[in-house]
Amino acid sequence: MGKAYHGNHLVNILIGIxxxxxxxxxxxxxxxxxxxxxFLAGAIFLTLSSYLEKNVFFTVLEAILVIDAILTFLxxxxxxxxxxxxxxxxxTVIFFAVKGxxxxxxxxxxTIGLFFLAMGVGTLNPxxxxxxxxxxxxxxxxxxxxxxxxALLFIILNxxxxxxxxxxxxQWLVH
Numbered sequence: 001m002g003k004a005y006h007g008n009h010l011v012n013i014l015i016g017i018x019x020x021x022x023x024x025x026x027x028x029x030x031x032x033x034x035x036x037x038x039f040l041a042g043a044i045f046l047t048l049s050s051y052l053e054k055n056v057f058f059t060v061l062e063a064i065l066v067i068d069a070i071l072t073f074l075x076x077x078x079x080x081x082x083x084x085x086x087x088x089x090x091x092t093v094i095f096f097a098v099k100g101x102x103x104x105x106x107x108x109x110x111t112i113g114l115f116f117l118a119m120g121v122g123t124l125n126p127x128x129x130x131x132x133x134x135x136x137x138x139x140x141x142x143x144x145x146x147x148x149x150x151a152l153l154f155i156i157l158n159x160x161x162x163x164x165x166x167x168x169x170x171q172w173l174v175h
């Protein structure tokens with residue numbers, strides 16, 4: 001059996017930390033035009049880091065976010081972005097099912113998180129973001145417990161994301 005990662009493990013994690021920092025700064029800048037650039041850069045760095053760490057789920061999750069970030073630059077209607085995102089998520093679920101990945105039950109939790117995150121991206125609904133982030137925190141925790149060190153970055157990222165989106169959901173509900 002080969003290494004559990006490509007290249008230099010420390011460099012891979014540092015790439016992920018850079019992506020994490022881009023995302024965290026982006027979540028703190030709602031409505032700022034720079035936010036899209038930060039999310040795109042963060043998603044690219046985290047996709048690369050996840051790929052180098054040989055974690056298929058996080059690689060796919062971040063690749064979907066890269067695609068979503070690119071779609072926001074195309075000024076497409078939100079309905080078009082929603083449809084494209086849902087098609088990608090459905091293809092992802094089919095990929096995991098064909099691969100037999102759902103034998104690991106915790107992947108179902110991650111997939112639920114992915115579904116709600118995609119729904120949040122498509123509808124800009126902070127409640128969907130919060131639910132998706134919550135499930136992704138749980139999935140990230142299980143992944144970390146299974147030995148995927150890159151999952152620690154995703155625990156942090158999804159916890160920050162879930163908290164900020166929960167605050168947004170609360171503000172959305174009371175106004």
